[in-house]
Amino acid sequence: MNNMERELIIIGGGPAGLTSAVYACRGGLNAVLIEKSSVGGLIIKTDLVENYPGFPEGISGFDLAQLMEKQAARYGLEIVQGEVFEFKIDGQYKIVTTPQGEYRAKAVIIASGSELMRLNVPGEKEFMGRGVSYCATCDGPFFRGSKLVVVGGGDVAITEAIFLTQFADKVSIIHRRDQLRAGKLLQDRAMANDKIDFVWDSVVVAVEGKERVESVRLRNVKTGSEADLDASGVFVAIGFKPNTSYLQGILDLDGKGSVIVDAGGMMKTSLPGVFAAGDVRHNSVRQVAAAVGDGTVAALSVERFIRGS
Numbered sequence: 001m002n003n004m005e006r007e008l009i010i011i012g013g014g015p016a017g018l019t020s021a022v023y024a025c026r027g028g029l030n031a032v033l034i035e036k037s038s039v040g041g042l043i044i045k046t047d048l049v050e051n052y053p054g055f056p057e058g059i060s061g062f063d064l065a066q067l068m069e070k071q072a073a074r075y076g077l078e079i080v081q082g083e084v085f086e087f088k089i090d091g092q093y094k095i096v097t098t099p100q101g102e103y104r105a106k107a108v109i110i111a112s113g114s115e116l117m118r119l120n121v122p123g124e125k126e127f128m129g130r131g132v133s134y135c136a137t138c139d140g141p142f143f144r145g146s147k148l149v150v151v152g153g154g155d156v157a158i159t160e161a162i163f164l165t166q167f168a169d170k171v172s173i174i175h176r177r178d179q180l181r182a183g184k185l186l187q188d189r190a191m192a193n194d195k196i197d198f199v200w201d202s203v204v205v206a207v208e209g210k211e212r213v214e215s216v217r218l219r220n221v222k223t224g225s226e227a228d229l230d231a232s233g234v235f236v237a238i239g240f241k242p243n244t245s246y247l248q249g250i251l252d253l254d255g256k257g258s259v260i261v262d263a264g265g266m267m268k269t270s271l272p273g274v275f276a277a278g279d280v281r282h283n284s285v286r287q288v289a290a291a292v293g294d295g296t297v298a299a300l301s302v303e304r305f306i307r308g309s
């Protein structure tokens with residue numbers, strides 16, 4: 001093995017990648033994990049994770065990520081800082097290119113997650129974690145008795161709005177068109193829910209408040225008129241973009257760019273020896289517990305692939 005050759009390359013150091021690493025290193029595989037920014041992934045952006053088993057009082061996303069990293073380090077995981085920008089095939093080897101050089105291995109786990117689409121308006125970044133959220137399942141329970149807005153008109157936005165009515169007194173769905181993209185059943189449920197109302201043909205142009213979110217500024221895209229709407233929480237559900245640009249033309253991806261895995265649930269992609277885990281894969285439920293489950297399966301699949309068991 002040359003110094004850039006490993007048995008396994010894991011791309012992405014979020015919960016899926018770190019879990020794969022724990023299993024792979026503990027199983028004796030020579031693995032490297034390549035992470036382009038902070039190890040821990042998306043979860044480090046959230047104050048409190050209340051739905052990951054084992055932490056009855058909840059745990060900060062940052063602390064949870066650190067524990068996962070510590071556990072992987074205990075089994076000797078090598079972590080390399082750098083962005084994977086190219087993925088090539090050379091016979092049975094997969095070549096992964098980073099600014100630090102090329103790594104090669106017979107097996108790769110893709111765990112590069114996804115990026116949430118942002119509104120890109122003033123106040124959004126400043127109030128992230130203080131009223132601006134991208135995950136109703138994660139943050140909804142913090143908004144009991146509140147007035148909330150959900151931005152978006154697809155299945156995710158409507159599902160999130162319905163979910164939030166368990167906690168909030170009122171949920172306004174802000175949509176830039178005059179009809180929803182969500183499926184009919186979801187639309188009917190939302191329309192029949194007394195706590196939900198709709199603001200059509202409108203976009204959020206600013207998120208406003210002092211310490212926390214207090215209101216959003218809306219613009220009607222047909223008339224151009226602007227108005228403020230009181231809300232203590234803004235849930236952005238306008239989609240996500242899988243981090244798979246380096247895989248275009250190499251692996252089968254779905255229409256959104258998520259990696260397609262086998263129906264048998266072994267996290268196999270269209271290329272032998274390449275597995276995918278977590279938010280990056282098609283049909284992920286986009287939760288830490290699910291990413292951890294995928295990471296486990298992917299690492300065990302790699303062991304079978306390499307050892308032929």
Ligand SMILES: Cc1cc2nc3c(=O)[nH]c(=O)nc-3n(C[C@H](O)[C@H](O)[C@H](O)COP(=O)(O)OP(=O)(O)OC[C@H]3O[C@@H](n4cnc5c(N)ncnc54)[C@H](O)[C@@H]3O)c2cc1C
Pocket residue numbers: 011012013014015016017034035036037038039040041042043045046048049050051052082083084085111112113114116133134135137138139243246277278279280285286287288289291
């Ligand atoms: C604000 C917020 C709050 C959340 N709260 C909760 C919660 O309470 N409970 C819950 O279960 N889930 C929560 N989630 C969802 C959870 O964070 C994700 O489901 C989980 O992090 C997915 O793990 P992952 O490893 O698949 O991907 P990610 O966590 O996205 O990790 C992917 C990693 O890959 C890296 N990467 C990407 N591209 C490359 C590349 N080309 N080269 C190298 N590295 C790359 C990224 O930098 C990132 O670190 C929340 C998400 C957000 C945004």
